[in-house]
Amino acid sequence: MKTLLRAILPFCLVVVAVSGCADPNKQALATSTESQVKLRTMQSRVFDTSDKMTTLRTVIATLQDLSFVIDKADANLGTVTATKLGGNGGLRMTVMVQPKGQKQMRVRANAQLGIQAIEDPLPYQAFFQSLEKGMFLTANLDE
Amino acid sequence: MRLVPHLRVLALLLLVAVAGGCANHAQISKDMLTLSPQSMRNRQLQTKRYDTNDEKMMLTASASVLQDLGFQIDESTPDLGIIVGSKTRDATDAGQVTMAIFVAALGGGSMPVDKQQTIRVSLVTAPMARPKDKAAGAAPAQKLTPKMIDAACARISAKLQLSLDDELRSVLPQAELTQAEKALTEQFARELNGDLTMRMKNQDYGATRVRVTFQRVVMNTQGFVSRMEALETPELYKEFYEKLSKSVFLEANDI
Numbered sequence: 132m133k134t135l136l137r138a139i140l141p142f143c144l145v146v147v148a149v150s151g152c153a154d155p156n157k158q159a160l161a162t163s164t165e166s167q168v169k170l171r172t173m174q175s176r177v178f179d180t181s182d183k184m185t186t187l188r189t190v191i192a193t194l195q196d197l198s199f200v201i202d203k204a205d206a207n208l209g210t211v212t213a214t215k216l217g218g219n220g221g222l223r224m225t226v227m228v229q230p231k232g233q234k235q236m237r238v239r240a241n242a243q244l245g246i247q248a249i250e251d252p253l254p255y256q257a258f259f260q261s262l263e264k265g266m267f268l269t270a271n272l273d274e
Numbered sequence: 275m276r277l278v279p280h281l282r283v284l285a286l287l288l289l290v291a292v293a294g295g296c297a298n299h300a301q302i303s304k305d306m307l308t309l310s311p312q313s314m315r316n317r318q319l320q321t322k323r324y325d326t327n328d329e330k331m332m333l334t335a336s337a338s339v340l341q342d343l344g345f346q347i348d349e350s351t352p353d354l355g356i357i358v359g360s361k362t363r364d365a366t367d368a369g370q371v372t373m374a375i376f377v378a379a380l381g382g383g384s385m386p387v388d389k390q391q392t393i394r395v396s397l398v399t400a401p402m403a404r405p406k407d408k409a410a411g412a413a414p415a416q417k418l419t420p421k422m423i424d425a426a427c428a429r430i431s432a433k434l435q436l437s438l439d440d441e442l443r444s445v446l447p448q449a450e451l452t453q454a455e456k457a458l459t460e461q462f463a464r465e466l467n468g469d470l471t472m473r474m475k476n477q478d479y480g481a482t483r484v485r486v487t488f489q490r491v492v493m494n495t496q497g498f499v500s501r502m503e504a505l506e507t508p509e510l511y512k513e514f515y516e517k518l519s520k521s522v523f524l525e526a527n528d529i
Contacts, residue, residue: 194399197307244299247284247299251303257305
């Protein structure tokens with residue numbers, strides 16, 4: 132009997148884990164599997180510029196370079212939402228630009244692929260690398 | 275109790291599947307967020323430069339073209355130069371329908387075919403700053419306009435007439451005085467007007483770039499999404515920009 136229990140236990144754990152996904156309350160509020168601070172850290176980068184509008188425009192241009200189609204943008208709040216089709220139902224991303232002190236801008240991005248939030252640091256690293264290229268071009272070239 | 279080892283293997287497989295799915299998910303999203311080698315080519319394809327610093331005019335002209343093409347405007351944020359539109363159209367493909375009839379005739383049951391598609395467009399304008407503008411700071415230099423030239427000529431003519439009047443009143447009879455004043459002021463105004471107009475025509479009005487992207491989502495007869503794709507045919511973009519250039523011309527001439 133004990134062996135049976137021991138065998139069934141991991142199976143039950145999987146069932147619990149999977150069914151946990153379907154709980155609507157948990158879906159709406161519980162942020163994620165990652166801690167809030169950790170999530171914010173990997174989704175944010177700080178850039179040395181005081182120009183919010185130019186930063187927003189660079190974010191938009193970078194998203195377009197990555198083949199995203201812009202869904203909406205708000206200059207006051209500093210948000211841009213865009214979708215890229217392909218790969219399991221599309222990648223949807225919201226980027227927010229906020230001033231950090233007098234001389235810096237904090238750019239925060241969060242994305243979901245299909246029906247799953249992206250909580251791995253690597254995709255965000257890739258995005259910010261692309262954005263850094265764009266910021267460099269804006270600052271140094273006739274763009 | 276033969277079931278026990280099987281259950282254990284099954285649970286292990288499920289765990290592997292869940293974990294494997296996650297890794298794959300991260301990899302796909304990482305690839306999607308990395309600039310591809312074609313991104314530069316696409317940027318060139320989708321972007322066009324217009325010699326005007328009037329971004330609002332470019333947006334209006336663009337919105338008009340989208341309307342010409344039957345798009346509904348869903349969103350617009352002029353401060354960031356964004357217009358988003360969409361249209362829903364028929365996506366029935368004759369080949370697909372023939373195939374479905376063929377399959378049904380062979381007893382294969384009803385096969386879903388593409389029914390309708392939603393085409394989405396997002397258009398972004400951006401001012402292209404020149405290095406000298408950036409060096410000068412945020413305040414843009416004031417540009418010469420025909421109105422300014424007219425005002426300058428009118429003012430200088432009035433002033434000139436007054437001073438000529440003062441100078442020559444004592445030495446010339448009234449009729450000759452009027453004649454001389456008229457000739458001198460007219461000539462001066464014409465020269466000034468010509469010089470300033472030449473300057474105006476040579477001044478640099480800056481540039482605005484427009485980038486447009488199209489994508490489509492196709493639904494089949496069963497109501498499921500059968501295809502989602504970015505539209506990347508060069509002809510599509512070429513045609514769009516031909517229409518936009520016309521629209522800019524119409525807008526500039528108020529037609």
